[in-house]
Amino acid sequence: xxxxxxxxxxxxxxxxxxxxxxxxLVRKGERTVHALTANAGVSQPAVSKHLTVLKRAKxxxxxxxxxxxxxxxxxxxxxxxxxxxxDFGAFWNERFDRLEAVLEGMEK
Amino acid sequence: xxxxxxxxxxxxxxxxxxxxxxxxLVRKGERTVHALTANAGVSQPAVSKHLTVLKRAKxxxxxxxxxxxxxxxxxxxxxxxxxxxxDFGAFWNERFDRLEAVLEGMEK
DNA sequence: CCAAACCATAACCATACGGTTATGCGTTGT
DNA sequence: ACAACGCATAACCGTATGGTTATGGTTTGG
Numbered sequence: 001x002x003x004x005x006x007x008x009x010x011x012x013x014x015x016x017x018x019x020x021x022x023x024x025l026v027r028k029g030e031r032t033v034h035a036l037t038a039n040a041g042v043s044q045p046a047v048s049k050h051l052t053v054l055k056r057a058k059x060x061x062x063x064x065x066x067x068x069x070x071x072x073x074x075x076x077x078x079x080x081x082x083x084x085x086x087d088f089g090a091f092w093n094e095r096f097d098r099l100e101a102v103l104e105g106m107e108k
Numbered sequence: 109x110x111x112x113x114x115x116x117x118x119x120x121x122x123x124x125x126x127x128x129x130x131x132x133l134v135r136k137g138e139r140t141v142h143a144l145t146a147n148a149g150v151s152q153p154a155v156s157k158h159l160t161v162l163k164r165a166k167x168x169x170x171x172x173x174x175x176x177x178x179x180x181x182x183x184x185x186x187x188x189x190x191x192x193x194x195d196f197g198a199f200w201n202e203r204f205d206r207l208e209a210v211l212e213g214m215e216k
Numbered sequence: 217c218c219a220a221a222c223c224a225t226a227a228c229c230a231t232a233c234g235g236t237t238a239t240g241c242g243t244t245g246t
Numbered sequence: 247a248c249a250a251c252g253c254a255t256a257a258c259c260g261t262a263t264g265g266t267t268a269t270g271g272t273t274t275g276g
Contacts, residue, residue, distance in 0.1 A: 085186055088130065174272085
């Protein structure tokens, strides 16, 4: 099922440091681990571990280039969580019917 | 900031048992702790603790009636998480700009 | 009135989690 | 060649988390 993916996404987003890393990748685009560590407020190994969790949720991708590892955000991976909100967020359904079509496009 | 609320919501949704409880409340409406325990797959105290977490995130409300405690879903509380997705889900913004205006109505 | 029902809290336990420092391995500049 | 860099992994640690059983306080049915 898709809810299995949603689990990884929700779990990944539950940590503020992880969200901050994801946010930086969304705003600034591709980033090396070194660059991310500078703003993360935690050690480099901690950043690496967070990136592993984000990658498991498919929220980030990486591109190895020599000794550098470039990570980028994959916001499409939010889709499972968004789909869950669609199904169980009555508020969402009421006011954002248009979203339905959007999410269907995402499924495939 | 609103992100503080988003933290509680994301944290609450990170656990599958908690999501299941929320789902049941959304689908079946108001429910007692006893009724929720029947389908939760965990003990009654566990359900009570999950409900406490959900309540902290304002995802549920409760109404004491004699010895029974009736809980109900408050899907509006998903809004902070939805807003976060709006801000950092570039995929959505790109292809579904219309969503932005709608979400702004949500903020207030 | 008294036993049973409903629920929350307490006390406890194993494990997961987020963080650290230490290390090691490939890569790169000089 | 080799020192320095970039990153991941290992080893470790304190605390949070999710679960359990035990308990106790109201409330209710008979």
